[in-house]
Every structure is written in C-alpha cells, then in structure tokens.
Amino acid sequence: MAEEPELDVLLSTELTFPPPSGFVAGAGWSDPAVYERAAADPEAWWAGWAEELEWIEPWHTVLDWSDPPHAKWFEGGKLNVSANCLDRHVAAGRGGKVAFHWEAEDADQAGPEGRRVITYDWLLDQTQRFANVLKGLGVGKGDVVGIFMPMIPETAVAMLACARIGAVHNVVFGGFSASSLKERMEVSTAKALVTADATLRRGAPMPMKEKVDGVLPDLPDLEHVVVVNRCGTGCAMLDGRDIDWQEAVAAADPVCVPEPMDAEDPLYILYTSGSTAKPKGIVHTTGGYLTQVAATHRMVFDLKDDDVYWCAADIGWVTGHSYIVYGPLANGTTSVMYEGAPDYPGKDRWWQIIERYRVSILYTAPTVIRSFMKWGEALLAGHDLSSLRLLGSVGEPINPRAWLWYHEHIGGGRCPIVDTWWQTETGAIMISPLPGITTTKPGSATLPLPGIKAAIMDESDEMIEEGGGTLVLTTPWPAMARTLYGEPERYIETYWSRYGNDVYLVGDAARIDEDGYVWIVGRIDDVINVSGHRLSTMEVESALVSNEGVAEAAVIGVPDDATGQAIVAFITPQDGVEAGDGFTIALREHVAEKIGKLARPKRIYFADDLPKTRSGKIMRRLLRDIADGKELGDVSTLRDPSVVDSLAGQVKASGGR
Numbered sequence: 099m100a101e102e103p104e105l106d107v108l109l110s111t112e113l114t115f116p117p118p119s120g121f122v123a124g125a126g127w128s129d130p131a132v133y134e135r136a137a138a139d140p141e142a143w144w145a146g147w148a149e150e151l152e153w154i155e156p157w158h159t160v161l162d163w164s165d166p167p168h169a170k171w172f173e174g175g176k177l178n179v180s181a182n183c184l185d186r187h188v189a190a191g192r193g194g195k196v197a198f199h200w201e202a203e204d205a206d207q208a209g210p211e212g213r214r215v216i217t218y219d220w221l222l223d224q225t226q227r228f229a230n231v232l233k234g235l236g237v238g239k240g241d242v243v244g245i246f247m248p249m250i251p252e253t254a255v256a257m258l259a260c261a262r263i264g265a266v267h268n269v270v271f272g273g274f275s276a277s278s279l280k281e282r283m284e285v286s287t288a289k290a291l292v293t294a295d296a297t298l299r300r301g302a303p304m305p306m307k308e309k310v311d312g313v314l315p316d317l318p319d320l321e322h323v324v325v326v327n328r329c330g331t332g333c334a335m336l337d338g339r340d341i342d343w344q345e346a347v348a349a350a351d352p353v354c355v356p357e358p359m360d361a362e363d364p365l366y367i368l369y370t371s372g373s374t375a376k377p378k379g380i381v382h383t384t385g386g387y388l389t390q391v392a393a394t395h396r397m398v399f400d401l402k403d404d405d406v407y408w409c410a411a412d413i414g415w416v417t418g419h420s421y422i423v424y425g426p427l428a429n430g431t432t433s434v435m436y437e438g439a440p441d442y443p444g445k446d447r448w449w450q451i452i453e454r455y456r457v458s459i460l461y462t463a464p465t466v467i468r469s470f471m472k473w474g475e476a477l478l479a480g481h482d483l484s485s486l487r488l489l490g491s492v493g494e495p496i497n498p499r500a501w502l503w504y505h506e507h508i509g510g511g512r513c514p515i516v517d518t519w520w521q522t523e524t525g526a527i528m529i530s531p532l533p534g535i536t537t538t539k540p541g542s543a544t545l546p547l548p549g550i551k552a553a554i555m556d557e558s559d560e561m562i563e564e565g566g567g568t569l570v571l572t573t574p575w576p577a578m579a580r581t582l583y584g585e586p587e588r589y590i591e592t593y594w595s596r597y598g599n600d601v602y603l604v605g606d607a608a609r610i611d612e613d614g615y616v617w618i619v620g621r622i623d624d625v626i627n628v629s630g631h632r633l634s635t636m637e638v639e640s641a642l643v644s645n646e647g648v649a650e651a652a653v654i655g656v657p658d659d660a661t662g663q664a665i666v667a668f669i670t671p672q673d674g675v676e677a678g679d680g681f682t683i684a685l686r687e688h689v690a691e692k693i694g695k696l697a698r699p700k701r702i703y704f705a706d707d708l709p710k711t712r713s714g715k716i717m718r719r720l721l722r723d724i725a726d727g728k729e730l731g732d733v734s735t736l737r738d739p740s741v742v743d744s745l746a747g748q749v750k751a752s753g754g755r
C-alpha cells in the first residue's frame with residue numbers, strides 16, 4: 099500500500115477538525131493525559147469505571163487472563179444489570195426523569211399513545227412486573243428468552259426483565275424473516291419468546307406474531323409466547339401457550355428482587371453474520387460488559403445530565419443493545435426512541451424529531467447519512483437543529499464526503515463528529531475520538547480509546563507502526579465476547595488462532611497513519627487484486643461516491659482471466675442523474691482520475707438502492723453472486739428484495755458472466 103500514495107490521499111482528505119474551543123471548555127474529558135493514565139494501568143482504569151456501578155458483592159480480581167483467550171473480568175463480583183439501569187436511579191430520587199421519549203411512527207394520528215413519556219419509575223415498575231410474568235412461566239436463571247419485537251419501550255422492558263432474573267435474552271431484529279427467527283431460536287433453545295401482534299412499517303401493520311406461529315411447530319423447546327398488542331390487529335392466540343403482555347403485566351406482582359449475578363454470568367446472546375452462512379451467537383456477560391458500555395457511552399458522547407440523546411439504531415442490533423438500552427440506562431440518560439422509518443410520512447421526519455425533543459446528541463450510520471445527502475438539503479429548511487451539540491457515526495467507514503455533509507448540514511459546522519469503530523463481538527466502542535480531546539480527520543475512527551490497544555499486522559505478521567494491514571486487538575477488554583453460543587471451538591478458530599491465542603483478529607483491513615490514526619479500509623475479504631495491485635473495495639467506493647452524480651456505491655472483485663480479479667461496481671445515482679452509457683464512461687474516467695486506470699470498474703450496474711440487510715449493510719456476497727449470474731438463495735432478509743431482480747437483469751443483458 100505504501101507504493102500507492104494516491105490511494106492514501108483519496109481516503110484522507112487534507113482537512114482536520116480540532117475540537118471547537120467552546121466544546122472543549124464544557125467537555126468532561128479535555129486532558130489528553132487520560133490516555134497515558136489508562137495505558138499505565140489498564141486494570142486500574144477499568145476498575146475505576148466498574149466502581150461507578152452498584153455491586154452486590156465486590157470483585158476480588160479485576161482481570162484473569164491466565165488462560166487466553168478466556169478472560170474473566172471482575173471475578174468474584176456480583177451485580178444485577180437491571181438494578182444498575184433502574185433501581186439505583188429511582189433510589190437516588192431520579193425516578194421521574196425521562197428514560198425515553200418514545201415516538202410512534204404514526205404519532206400524529208395515534209393521540210396520546212403516539213408519544214409516550216417513559217420515566218425511570220415506569221421502566222422499573224414494568225420490568226419488575228414482567229420479570230414476575232417470566233418467572234410464572236417457569237423461566238429462571240440461565241434460561242434463554244427470545245425477543246422478536248418492534249421499536250417500542252416494551253422491548254427494553256423485556257430485556258431488562260430477563261437481566262433482572264438472570265435469564266439470557268436472544269434478541270432477533272424484528273424485520274428478519276420467519277426462517278431467520280427460527281434458526282436463531284432453534285440454535286439457542288429458547289424457552290419463551292416475546293413478540294408483538296404486528297409492527298408499523300410505513301403506515302401499515304406488518305404481522306409479527308403470525309410469522310412466529312409459522313415456525314412454532316419446529317421449535318419444541320419454545321413453551322410460551324408473550325404477545326404485546328402494538329397494532330390492535332387481533333392476532334390468533336393459543337390458550338395455555340400464548341400470553342397477552344398487557345393483561346399479564348397488569349396482573350403481575352409489582353415487586354421482583356433482582357437476582358445477584360456473577361460478573362461473568364451471561365447477559366445475552368446476539369446472532370451476527372460470519373464468513374459462512376451459519377450465524378454466530380455472540381455471548382456477552384454481565385460485569386465487564388456493563389462497565390465498558392457505561393464508560394464509553396459517557397466518555398465518547400461527553401454525556402451531561404441534561405442531554406437528550408438519540409441513537410437511531412434498532413434495538414435488535416448490538417448498537418441498540420449497548421447504546422439504546424444498557425449504556426444510556428446505566429448512565430441515567432434521557433433518550434429518544436423512534437419506532438419507524440426515516441422517510442415516513444416525509445423525508446424530514448428525523449429533523450422534526452430532533453426539533454421537537456431538542457435532541458443534543460445524534461448517533462447514526464453512514465448509510466442513513468448518505469440517504470439524507472441524496473434527498474438533499476432542502477428538507478432541512480425550516481427545522482431548528484440548533485439543540486445538537488455532538489454527532490456520532492457507526493457501522494461502516496464513513497466516506498469523507500458524507501462526513502463533511504453531516505458536519506456542515508446536520509451539525510451546523512459546530513458539532514464534533516465521533517466516528518465510532520466497534521463490532522458485535524467487541525460489545526462496546528473501541529476506536530473513536532473523544533470529542534473534547536481528539537482532532538478528527540474525516541473518514542478515520544481516529545485512536546483506540548483509553549484502556550484499549552489495537553495494532554496493525556503486515557503481510558509478514560509483523561506489528562507495524564504505520565501503514566496498511568490487518569487490524570488486531572492486543573489486550574483483553576471488559577466488554578469482549580466470551581464465546582460463541584454452543585460453538586466454543588469456532589470462537590477460538592475465528593478470532594484467536596491467526597496470530598496466537600492472545601491476539602484478537604478483528605476481520606477488518608486498516609491503515610495506521612503517521613499520527614497513529616486508524617483508517618478502516620474494509621473487511622479483510624474485501625481486498626481486490628487487479629493485476630497484482632491491491633485495492634480495497636472501500637477505496638474504489640470512496641472514489642465513486644466522490645462523484646457528484648453518485649449517491650451510493652458498492653464494489654466487488656470478480657474473477658477475471660486477464661487481470662486475476664476485475665472490479666464491478668453497483669451504483670445508486672443521485673436523484674435526477676440519468677444512468678446510462680454516458681454516465682458509465684464518466685464514472686470510469688472519474689475513478690481513473692482519482693486512483694489510477696487500474697482501479698476503473700470493468701462493469702457498472704445501476705439500481706435505485708443496493709441490496710442491503712435491514713441494518714443497512716450492503717451484502718457484498720450477494721453482489722458477487724449477482725455479478726456471477728448465479729442462482730440466488732433466500733433474499734428475504736434484505737431491506738428491499740426487489741432491487742436484486744433489477745440488477746440481475748442488467749447483468750444478464752450486459753452478457754456479464
């Protein structure tokens with residue numbers, strides 16, 4: 099990579115953004131010495147954060163790393179996550195504080211129920227009651243409970259109720275297909291499942307309980323289904339098996355003493371995709387996880403008591419677990435929770451929400467930012483976004499053009515941006531600016547947080563100070579995954595065998611620059627080799643989206659007789675741009691200009707949207723199959739399955755493979 103200076107220039111813009119002085123003045127962390135303090139004694143650093151939580155019994159050992167990769171954090175300690183997220187705030191007299199301003203998708207039509215004010219008092223009451231409902235169904239410590247829910251406050255209640263009694267929740271994103279749900283319930287042998295009659299999607303109820311009913315015959319371990327009535331669709335209920343949430347919670351005992359849990363007891367399982375088709379059940383535990391999500395939520399977002407924080411992810415992903423539920427509630431935060439689509443009923447829905455609740459911190463994903471860019475700035479007109487003081491990004495590298503747009507148009511040029519790098523497996527943010535300290539560079543997640551150590555391995559397995567290679571984490575961290583549910587061997591093989599059992603293989607390619615800043619380049623399997631030149635899909639994509647006419651781009655490598663691999667690009671043009679031969683020629687020329695002729699896509703296909711998972715991740719494996727003209731499998735987990743047909747048709751028409 100070092101021989102290709104123009105690639106570096108492309109990803110790193112010349113621009114740097116020091117923290118604004120006004121922000122620094124009020125920031126909780128503004129002294130860079132915090133990095134040295136944490137590095138000098140990481141265990142003391144994390145123990146300091148753990149002490150901010152409420153423990154039923156103190157730990158005797160901060161970290162046991164004698165048997166890598168099996169870490170034990172805060173051994174001997176006992177605590178309860180729900181007590182930390184709820185009871186202690188209520189006990190401190192803050193029960194009346196708003197935990198969530200919940201906004202229904204149909205808020206304007208739904209009357210008072212469309213905008214619910216969820217206080218810590220209410221959450222604690224509902225959590226205790228629902229914990230007792232679960233107990234009544236025979237669910238106890240260590241049992242797995244499935245949660246397949248819309249974005250409603252009851253989803254957080256269900257998770258907290260599991261945590262209260264020591265049950266392990268397994269949340270499946272509410273937009274997944276019945277077969278994905280079935281697979282995740284089957285593998286985890288869930289005993290009970292919490293769901294809703296339906297969820298609202300762009301104004302129409304989409305049945306959920308009906309999906310569940312379709313797979314129940316194949317799930318013999320699943321004894322009970324608890325159903326929240328969200329949409330009043332009157333779904334079928336089977337006597338003895340199905341329970342009405344509202345009735346059961348109203349009738350339940352309002353007191354449930356929190357179960358003292360070992361720091362290393364599992365808190366939840368969350369399935370995520372791996373390199374094979376079989377999803378991996380990431381297992382997170384109790385004490386270390388809560389310590390790091392609370393610490394990072396407070397530091398990275400420079401949290402203040404009066405902030406109104408909005409993490410616009412879905413609770414069904416790890417971002418929602420760590421930064422809608424556990425981190426914010428552990429910190430007693432006031433959040434916004436929005437049920438629906440960003441473009442319903444209008445494409446300015448988010449800006450209305452920010453204005454209404456005076457949101458001060460917004461945390462979202464680059465794919466959403468690019469959608470807003472595509473829809474244009476006109477939608478922002480007339481909306482007062484002056485309450486915002488900090489912006490966050492997560493999920494994929496944010497290309498500099500989107501970063502700059504976010505900074506200027508949403509942040510009004512005054513809000514620092516924290517580009518947070520982490521994974522389902524890491525449980526919490528690992529690489530990110532601290533907004534009162536770090537000078538940001540658009541496109542870089544910047545530096546490992548205090549207490550975290552990352553490094554880059556080059557092709558000869560050497561750790562390097564500067565340059566490109568494979569990202570690794572070289573010391574254990576409190577929120578790290580402990581295993582894969584039911585697959586302990588796969589856990590070790592996937593993450594802890596490439597460089598030895600004490601070095602965590604992230605699976606991302608990255609570059610460290612002269613300031614030690616980390617630039618995520620893409621997944622390690624996304625590197626394309628064209629005529630012996632290494633190119634990352636991300637670099638070519640960044641070149642493509644730097645063209646005014648491109649809203650979004652995905653690039654893959656396909657086998658090519660002449661060059662080894664060839665580049666194929668899938669493009670969503672900006673509204674109003676005509677996709678055709680002229681545009682194809684212009685884009686090839688544009689990439690040649692930005693990177694070099696070797697990076698020009700051999701073929702370019704256009705679509706209104708790219709095939710994405712419902713969380714917004716572009717499915718590159720599927721793009722490869724499309725480009726290869728292969729038979730496509732199940733596409734039901736896609737956000738918009740119809741784009742696949744359109745792309746496949748173009749591939750066929752172009753005579754591509």
Ligand code: WT7
Binds near residue numbers: 517520521
């Ligand atoms: C992968 C993890 C973290 C919660 C949501 C995704 C990519 C994530 C960034 C970022 C560049 C990022 C990485 C990582 N990624 N955040 N700020 N910059 N890349 O969790 O589904 O487990 O995906 O997302 O490739 O490995 P996930």
